[in-house]
Amino acid sequence: MARSRQARIGVDIGGTFTDLVLIEDGGRVLHGKVASTPRAPEEAVLEGISTLVEGAGLAVADIAEIVHGTTVGSNTLLQKVGAQTGLITTKGFRDVLEIGRLRTPHMFDLQWEKPVPLVRRRHRLEVSERIAADGSVLVPLDEEELVAAAQALLGEGIESLALCFINSYRNPVHEKRAETLLRERFPALGITTSVSVLPEAKEYERTSTTVVNAYVRPVLEAYLARLESGIASLGIDAPLLVGNSNGALASSDTARSKPVFFISSGRAAGAVGGSRLGTALDLDNLVIFDMGGTTASASLVRDGELSRVSEYEFRAGISTPSRFIKAGGYMMSVPTVDVAEVGSGAGSIAHLDSAGLVKVGPVSAGADPGPVCYGLGGTRPTVTDANLVLGYLPQALAGGSRTLSVEAAGKAIRDELGAPLGLDEVTAAFGVREVVNANMARAIRAVTVERGVDPRDFTLVAIGGSGPVHAAAIAELLSMKSLLIPASPGVFTAMGMLAGDVERYYIAPFAMLLEDVDTAALAEATARLREQARKTLSEEDIADDDMELVSEVDLRFRGQEMSLPVRFSEPFDMAKVRDDFLEQYRAIYNYSSSDSIEVVSVRMTGRGLRPGKLDFRKLQDAVADDVAPMSQRQVFFGRERGWLETPVYDRLRIPRVIEGPAILEGSDSTVVVPPGATATRDDFMNLHLKLA
């Protein structure tokens, strides 16, 4: 494709705002922000794009690519507005989806409600067929029964059909035959077979993943069709790429047929962006911390690799920081950026429990009524109120659009927390901040300590509007010494999307003891996966030279359930692979075993490196002069340090080095530099903080 055009647009839809970033090859960066339009999210996207392109003084023909993170998938699940979905299973197993894995997220909770399955029992039908555990056919597929079942479901108004047969991961013949047959008979019916999304053992995980795909598919298909036709009607003739849950990109065609891989589109992009930024700055070990209004999340980059998981559960509310719990959500076994999330954010409400313990969240004041200091009707103190009372935040929002009331915030904190605890306003406000910081530190612990990773060896990257207000204090809690605050933390996710590569994943079962591995068979399986990966990447317009193919084997000690992926190159070096596995295992669990190691499967990640993607090294914003602070104000830095007279800078006009304490105010975020810390600005307007 001719690359005369040079502008790329990244779009991230959030709950309140849709953020856009436009980047030109020359390095110019423009931000845009429009109110989200949840009922028809493409409207905000299209409005944002045309405003941004116009504001940049560009022609539509200058747009080379639009990269998009969408919440349509997650909202479809959250609000239960997916397609009328049917499920056909092996006889005896229609309830696998509803039975699930039986566990509950909390102990001792007799009032819990199990999530209603995405396919009701009346729409789950069974057919005669059976594959044995070794892949042999025990009972042939009863085709008449199958067609009758599909016919019955169509009669019930089913729009999308999921097919999942027991042991199909060992032999997909019945699922494939069923798909062919039903496509012939009912060409209009969307069909998702389980082997097309997850050819792996464990019937519940596979059924659930298949059902999520079938449930979301018509909605995402329609949305992307509307968006693409809208983009075309703006006169833009550029490919639309969509971010997947793993933080990579794929063509919108892929997103339409396998939406289950795109549920966390967007959320993962911030993490990937952080990781790219790290690479650009030669920082290999990062914790990426993203704090918004109601939640905060963390992800890990270790030795330059972003941490990922192979399954996650979507559920209303908040995922707990412990990944140990597996219960009560919509399970998807798909590669996903490992994001630990806690229900604490800038809008979280602080309160006391019945025994007088300070709690912050998970209830949030949100945008309505908002924090007390906004004066929009909020009466319960939030984290933002505490930050304002302590001097961390400016008393007027950017551009002076709103004045914040320190008095109202202080009164709410005194009344609700200070008086009952016998603490003064400032101590109580600081307490709110410390409690919320401790909560948020749990998200970081979940991706570090829980894996045996010492956070002290990592740089904390703070993104999201509120990330840089709390990052230094959280780093102190975890004894982390260095922080990185990107140039535009508030729109970083949209920017991160532009840093993504195209990725596709392939897996083949390969069960064998490591010591007995038949290298010829392994080479053959690997070659087959590699071929598939190449083929798909070239269909996504990736040139051969830009392809990166990573092969891995999933290994575990004999008898274990969970495996670790270990990279290998060819020819296969068994001893090296074993050593790598043992080393990884020891790093995580502090011990290792002398037991035999078994191979579970072979994996292939096909990555299409996009030549035009955002390069953080080229990024430059307005270059600052060496300047004096805009003003000074009193900021409370804890019981020992107390109130300190603190210089306040414009984020875009800062000297090369600032000694804390200091506050840096930008249009999208405020940065807190604590006493004893040194903030150094690099050539790309990123800030590097070293804590005392």
Place this chain on the structure above:
Amino acid sequence: MSTAIDPITFAVLKSAVESIVDDMAYTVMRTARSPIVRDVLDYSTTMCDAEGRILAQAKTVALHLGAVPDAMEALLAHFGDNLAPGDVIIFNDPYDGGMHLPDIFMFKPIFQEERHIGFSVVICHHCDVGGRVPGSNASDSTEIFQEGLRIPPLKLYDRGVRNDTLLNIIAKNVRLPDLVIGDLEAQLATCALGERELLRVVEKYGRAQFETFLADFLDYGERLTRNEIRQWPDGRYEFVDYIDGDGFDESPIPIKVAITVAGDQLDVDFSGSSPQVKGAINSTLSFVKSATYLAVRCVLDSDVPNNSGVYRCIDISAPKGSFLNPEFPAPVAARALTGYRVADTVLGALSKIVPARVAAAGEGGNSVVCLGGYDKETREPFIMVDMINGALGARATKDGIDAITNPSQNMSNMPVEIMESTYPIRIEEYSLRPDSCGAGETRGGLGVIRQYRLLAHDAILQLRADRYDHKPYGLFGGGEAAPSRNLLSSGGSGFELLSSKVTRNVSRGDVIRHEQAGGGGYGDPLARAPEAVLEDVIDGKITAGFAREHFRVVVENGAIDEKATAKLRGETEEVLA
């Protein structure tokens, strides 16, 4: 709130110890070998202080929680003055701190600069500990010596040196030494992780501050609990529930409880419960306490921590020589069942105190299906231990839950495809059991059906179910749920009904089917909206016959027959008009 530690540091430390036990739980899951541990999650992780008081327990098997204090007492009695860095202690003897033999307790004392500050505790249900029946779980043993290897409190590691004698004795006395030793290694890894993380916290906050926190944290648990109990009406509340029989004798085995609420203290007395029995459902008092704490904890509505402070508010007693406090050498392997029923009984009594917070009886505890034997060709042993869960009874304003772990566990199920690729067994059905719920204004949850076909030449089947004769109770007018059933089809013949507790031989091609009890109903079934009844009929969760008999709702061709329903419900023609 005590003034010795500031509320903020308190909150931070609370969150720290709670995340350590979750880290530990995750480590067991990742490193264990046997499906009963790694898939079904029959284990628990706990952090204790140096005196053995529980600080936190992970979201694992709840019924282990209350047993830790008595286990700690046994451990300290043996080794209280003889603990050193690098020690690891294990035991399983029900008459010396344990619960039943398959549950091996492991403790690692944690030292900071020579000072003992706490214990990592990991309890795993091992897939076999020897004895006369594979899986070591039979209901029909008559003395503990038949149930497997008894391990008194012993050091598995002494100042970092492994006790190979002990390990060898264990390996020689269990049917699947690789899995048992592998799971013990997982326990070791987890204890070490707990130690590492606790030390990190103590080093950060200082020992003095940490020790102040410990005392405050236990007080906090106690205070929250007392705040709740104080609001309950004083009085004495009784309830009786039954276990069907002990596997030898079909006569019902009563559990009687009397709960006395006096101010902010509870007294729970099991006097009048059955004397100890011949079969293996006798339960140690520690386990009875566990089940009782659990039931009480289920009706506390605030976010009470899982720590020893809670137990200070609850006194529990059961007469010595009763089956809830048996004398040596009574068999105890199947005591889990008794724990479930104790919890059901206590919740029954609590329903008279806090009716809006309880649920009607659930399935009665998981049913255990154990198939073990040797592969005819390779002589490789196999032991499949499967636990079937479950149904929650109806709640005051919500239906029960179809297919759910018993609240006293937090167990999962073994994936069919994992089971089939691991054992010579095929699963022919895994489904919800229609009509198994108790009717009510809110209905109980449905139990499940699991049907196994044996593919090996032969095996010993050991099955433990209950709620055959004494069905899960309903509350406040709600109906009882359907009873459990064990069925066997042998040699291609039709299904025969087995008793609730079975140990017998089965052969290739035999089909074992368990139909589990559901949950009881809550409130008058006639108060349930006919539309809700109709939805269940359409979903095949209840049949039209059940709807008619129990709810007096007539469903024909997927719709309510309004007239017939009104007539059946005794409403008059005038009301209809």
